[in-house]
Amino acid sequence: xKYYIACLHVNPNNPPKNQPRGLWISKENLTKIAARAPxxxxxxxxxxxxxxxxxxxxxxxxxxxxxxxxAKIAERDPSKAAIGSVTEAFIGHDGALxxxxxxxxxxxxxxxxxxxxxxxxxVSLTHIEPNGPKKQINDDWTAVEVALTNDPARKGANITFxxxxxxxxxxxxxxxxxxxxxxxxxxxxxxxxxIASILNSLAPASKLILEVTPKFxxxxxxxxxDPSHFIxxxxxx
Numbered sequence: 001x002k003y004y005i006a007c008l009h010v011n012p013n014n015p016p017k018n019q020p021r022g023l024w025i026s027k028e029n030l031t032k033i034a035a036r037a038p039x040x041x042x043x044x045x046x047x048x049x050x051x052x053x054x055x056x057x058x059x060x061x062x063x064x065x066x067x068x069x070x071a072k073i074a075e076r077d078p079s080k081a082a083i084g085s086v087t088e089a090f091i092g093h094d095g096a097l098x099x100x101x102x103x104x105x106x107x108x109x110x111x112x113x114x115x116x117x118x119x120x121x122x123v124s125l126t127h128i129e130p131n132g133p134k135k136q137i138n139d140d141w142t143a144v145e146v147a148l149t150n151d152p153a154r155k156g157a158n159i160t161f162x163x164x165x166x167x168x169x170x171x172x173x174x175x176x177x178x179x180x181x182x183x184x185x186x187x188x189x190x191x192x193x194x195i196a197s198i199l200n201s202l203a204p205a206s207k208l209i210l211e212v213t214p215k216f217x218x219x220x221x222x223x224x225x226d227p228s229h230f231i232x233x234x235x236x237x
Contacts, residue, residue: 016185037089039063041082048080093179
């Protein structure tokens with residue numbers, strides 16, 4: 001299994017210039033989304049998501065329902081299968097929303113390859129805002145899915161770290177929570193593995209874990225390639 005850490009929404013107190021207001025979420029509501037995000041599907045470019053929401057019903061979205069419905073849809077169109085899941089979502093020291101994603105890289109070899117090569121590292125959060133009576137399942141801000149995409153609508157929404165080693169992932173996530181790594185609206189255009197600065201503040205044993213973790217390449221020139229050409233169509237989930 002391969003783990004990815006992604007920023008879904010940068011510091012809500014420092015909105016990027018020219019960011020559409022409708023895409024901006026307060027820290028309070030990002031915290032609510034984070035609480036409900038674990039288990040949400042990780043998809044390619046939102047494929048199958050709108051169809052799944054229509055089948056389930058907007059007010060009854062849960063991670064289990066999304067995965068179950070996407071799997072059913074993928075029986076007809078394998079490209080609409082979930083490629084992974086959100087294992088954890090959390091608020092960084094600067095108020096940004098982050099998540100840890102897990103993908104079976106023995107099944108989705110091509111997907112993980114294009115992420116690791118830096119071809120596609122953008123992510124997009126689909127969420128639902130409260131709009132119904134409290135008796136409904138979805139009565140608060142809810143994460144529907146996280147999608148891998150070439151062109152995320154929210155600036156700075158980007159995968160920044162990858163590893164097979166859960167310890168390395170935990171160390172990197174802790175660095176975000178402690179403020180040693182912060183979000184940035186231009187994160188997709190900057191080197192994102194600030195390993196050197198993290199190493200300086202870690203104990204020797206922790207340093208070794210990160211030093212032997214392959215560096216995630218995300219600051220190289222990204223060719224204009226459509227990742228859909230690389231999807232493994234034979235794997236539906």
